[in-house]
Every structure is written in structure tokens, then in C-alpha cells.
Amino acid sequence: MNAFWLGAIVSSILYQLLFGNVEKITEILFSAPQKAADIFLTILLSIMLWSGFLRVVQDSNLVEILKKLLKPIFEALFKTKNERALNFILLNVVANMLGLGNAATPAGILAMQELSKEAKNSTASDDMILFVLINTCSIQLIPTTAILLRTKFSSSAPAAITFPTLFVSMASLFIGIILCKVLSKVCKK
Amino acid sequence: MKNISDYLIACFLLLIILFAASKRIDVFKSFVEGVKDGLRISIKIFPNVFALIVAVELFTKTGVLDILQKLLSPVLSFFGIYKEALGLIIIKPFSGSSSFAVLKDIFEKYGVDSDIGIYSSIICASTETLFYVITTYLAATNVKKTRYLIPVAIAVDFLVLIIAAMIVRKSI
Numbered sequence: 001m002n003a004f005w006l007g008a009i010v011s012s013i014l015y016q017l018l019f020g021n022v023e024k025i026t027e028i029l030f031s032a033p034q035k036a037a038d039i040f041l042t043i044l045l046s047i048m049l050w051s052g053f054l055r056v057v058q059d060s061n062l063v064e065i066l067k068k069l070l071k072p073i074f075e076a077l078f079k080t081k082n083e084r085a086l087n088f089i090l091l092n093v094v095a096n097m098l099g100l101g102n103a104a105t106p107a108g109i110l111a112m113q114e115l116s117k118e119a120k121n122s123t124a125s126d127d128m129i130l131f132v133l134i135n136t137c138s139i140q141l142i143p144t145t146a147i148l149l150r151t152k153f154s155s156s157a158p159a160a161i162t163f164p165t166l167f168v169s170m171a172s173l174f175i176g177i178i179l180c181k182v183l184s185k186v187c188k189k
Numbered sequence: 190m191k192n193i194s195d196y197l198i199a200c201f202l203l204l205i206i207l208f209a210a211s212k213r214i215d216v217f218k219s220f221v222e223g224v225k226d227g228l229r230i231s232i233k234i235f236p237n238v239f240a241l242i243v244a245v246e247l248f249t250k251t252g253v254l255d256i257l258q259k260l261l262s263p264v265l266s267f268f269g270i271y272k273e274a275l276g277l278i279i280i281k282p283f284s285g286s287s288s289f290a291v292l293k294d295i296f297e298k299y300g301v302d303s304d305i306g307i308y309s310s311i312i313c314a315s316t317e318t319l320f321y322v323i324t325t326y327l328a329a330t331n332v333k334k335t336r337y338l339i340p341v342a343i344a345v346d347f348l349v350l351i352i353a354a355m356i357v358r359k360s361i
Contacts, residue, residue, distance in 0.1 A: 001320075001323070001324065001327075001335070001339075004244075004320065005240065005241075005244050008244040008245070008247060008248040008253075009244055009247055009248075011248070011253050012247040012248050012251040012253050013247070013251075015251055015252065015253050015256070016251050020251065020252065024250070024251060025247070025251070028246050028247055028250050028251070029243075029247075031246070032242060032243045032246040032247070033239075033243070035242060035246060036238070036239045036242040036243065039238070039242060040231075040235055040238060040239070043231060043238070044227075044228070044231040044235075047227040047230060047231050048224045048227035048228055048231065049224070049227070050227070051223040051224060051226045051227030051230065052219075052220040052221070052223035052224040052227065053202065053205060053220065053223065054223055055219045055220060055222050055223025055224075055226065056205055056206065056209045056214075056216055056219045056220055056223065057205050057209075058219075059209065059214050059219040060205070060208050060209035060212045060214055060219075061212065062204075062205055062208050062209070098197050098201070099197070100197065100198060100201070103201075105325065106226075106227055106230060108326055109230050109234070109325065109326060109329040110226070110230070110329075112326045112327070112329050112330050113329050113330060115330075116329075116330035116331060116332060119330070119331075119332060121334075122331050122332055122333040122334060123332065123333075123334040123336065124327070124332045124334060124335050124336055124338060128330070128332065129335070129336060129337065129338045129341070131326075132322065132323055132326050132327075132338060132342070133338065133341060133342055133345065135317065135322050135326065136317040136319045136322050136323070136342050136345070136346070137317065137345065138314075138315060138316065138317040140314065143310075143314030143315070145289065145314070146292075146310045146313050146314040149289065149292060149293065149296070149310075150296075150301055150310055153293075153296045153297075153301040154301070155301040155302050155306075156302050157302070160307070161307060161310045161311050161314060164311050164353065164356045164357075165310075165311050165314040165315045167352075167356070168311060168312075168315040168349055168352050168353050168356065169314075169315040169349070171348075171352055172315070172345045172346075172348050172349045172352070175345060175348060176341060176342075176345040179341050179344065179345070180337075180341060183337040183341060184337075187336055187337050
């Protein structure tokens with residue numbers, strides 16, 4: 001992350017210093033925090049709302065029913081024996097598949113916090129890496145936002161992308177999991 | 190067309206509230222406890238999200254992104270990826286809302302049912318805001334060394350671009 005951050009900042013400033021106008025940098029530095037604040041407020045409120053519902057799910061043991069169905073898959077993929085971590089992983093994956101991104105984030109973050117209790121010397125564990133990777137593969141049964149946008153642009157077949165999208169993300173998830181499993185053996189901590 | 194996810198959200202909420210009520214737990218108290226957790230999490234991840242947004246703003250608004258697009262387009266053509274979708278490919282890992290703005294531009298420029306329009310829709314739906322997800326998820330922990338996470342995530346993202354292009358070109 002450090003390299004990406006440095007690269008973005010340094011290249012932007014150098015480019016404007018050499019070829020553009022330096023005022024642009026000042027201008028962005030004044031507008032960016034405002035933008036960050038707007039985004040943060042949206043995230044903050046949505047995380048608070050969904051964490052609330054998530055807690056209700058936890059306290060009512062609703063997750064136990066889901067777990068019976070999907071537990072074998074998750075136990076095969078993850079090494080952790082931490083029940084709370086497995087519950088949050090489960091909620092995160094289900095919410096992501098249903099396209100409820102706002103509900104998935106708090107569950108995902110809580111899962112990471114549980115998993116990080118097993119991590120040594122501030123190094124990401126295999127489980128943590130696998131879990132983040134599953135999240136970046138974005139498995140959605142129905143890509144609602146893209147379909148909605150296609151409908152607005154009066155596409156002749158807005159939902160035609162559903163199957164290709166599912167196929168592509170399943171393929172990438174599958175290959176991603178294999179890569180993670182292989183690399184976790186190759187790159188020992 | 191009514192949005193299916195709206196129905197899902199409504200049914201999902203009804204289900205969890207009714208289930209919790211049937212278990213005779215104090216639903217209000219549970220919800221408030223959860224909101225407190227949410228507040229704690231948000232405050233913990235904010236500095237990292239803030240840093241990411243500032244960098245992305247500088248990167249896109251100074252025009253460095255445009256240069257990167259020019260540099261990368263031969264590489265993309267080599268792998269059969271539509272180079273017209275490059276703006277989307279670069280923005281998507283950082284910001285979900287900006288990527289939908291770019292998708293709109295592509296629809297306006299090339300048409301929603303053109304190969305490029307379909308290709309862009311597929312990759313917009315099947316890739317994630319990779320750096321954003323990594324930043325927010327790791328910010329909640331004390332992890333500093335991410336080992337093979339970022340290389341694998343980028344490799345998988347790139348794979349999506351290639352597979353999707355093969356599907357649109359009907360070469361699978």
C-alpha cells in the first residue's frame with residue numbers, strides 16, 4: 001500500500017511541477033479533504049446502521065441456520081477454529097452474494113478483527129489474505145447496479161450481462177483461491 | 190423494472206427482526222449495541238480511507254491517470270482487452286462511485302449494447318474496488334505486512350479482464 005500511495009502522490013506533484021500549473025495541487029489539496037469527509041459520513045452512517053442489524057442477527061442466533069448449510073465449505077477453506085470469525089465470514093459472503101454491499105462491509109471488518117487475533121507480528125495470516133481475496137472477487141448472483149444503469153441507457157437486453165458476470169467472477173474466485181493456497185505454502189512467514 | 194435488491198433488503202430486514210423477536214431478545218438493545226460497534230469501526234478505519242482518497246484525488250485530477258492510460262494501452266491490446274475500457278479498469282480498484290461515472294461515459298460514447306459497452310458492464314460488475322477493500326479491511330486490524338495479498342488480488346483482477354474480453358469476443 002505504501003508504494004502505491006507514494007507513487008500516486010509523488011507522480012502527481014512532479015507532473016504538475018514540470019508540465020502543468022502548481023496551483024492545481026493546492027486546489028486539489030483543499031477539495032480532497034471535503035470529498036473524503038462526504039464519503040466518510042456516508043460510510044459511517046451505513047456501517048452504523050448495518051452493524052446494528054448485524055448485532056440483532058448475532059444475538060438471535062439466526063446465523064446458526066445459515067451455518068448448517070454452508071459450514072463444510074468454509075471449514076475446508078479456512079484454518080481458523082474461531083467460531084465468531086467463521087460466523088462473520090459467513091454473513092459477509094452471504095450479504096455480498098445478495099448484492100448487499102453495505103451489510104457486507106461491517107461483517108467483513110469484524111471477521112478481520114477476529115482473524116487478526118491469531119496473526120503473529122503484525123503479519124497477515126493465510127486466512128486473512130484468503131478472506132480479503134474472496135471479497136475482492138465480488139461474487140454477486142445478480143449485478144443489480146450495472147443492470148440498472150444499462151436499463152437507464154435503454155439497452156435492448158439490460159440483464160444479458162448476468163450470466164457472463166457470474167461466470168467471470170466464479171472463474172476468478174476459483175483461480176484466486178488456488179493461487180492463495182499455493183502461495184501460502186510457497187511464501188512461509 | 191423494479192430493483193430486485195430492494196426486495197431482498199426489505200425481506201432480509203423483516204426476516205431478521207421477526208426472527209429476533211420470536212427468540213424474545215431485546216431487539217432495540219441489540220441494535221444499539223451494534224451501532225456502537227459500527228461507530229468504533231468507522232473511526233478506526235477513517236484515517237486510512239482518508240489517506241487513500243487524497244491520493245486518488247491527486248492522481249486522477251492532475252492528469253497522471255491520462256498518461257498512464259496512454260502508456261498501458263499497447264499492453265492491453267496485446268492481451269485482447271478493449272483499450273477503450275481502460276479508464277474504467279484503472280479507476281475501479283480505487284473508487285466504486287467514480288467507476289460508475291466512467292461506465293456512463295462509455296455508454297454515451299460507444300453505446301450500451303456495443304461490444305465495448307457490454308464488456309465494460311461485465312468488468313464493472315465482476316471486479317471490486319480492490320484497493321479500497323484492502324485498505325478498509327486491514328485498517329481495522331494491526332496488520333502491516335500483507336505478504337502475497339496485493340500481487341494475487343491484482344493478478345486475479347487482470348484475469349477477469351482477459352476472460353471477460355474472451356467471452357465478449359466469443360473466443361471461449
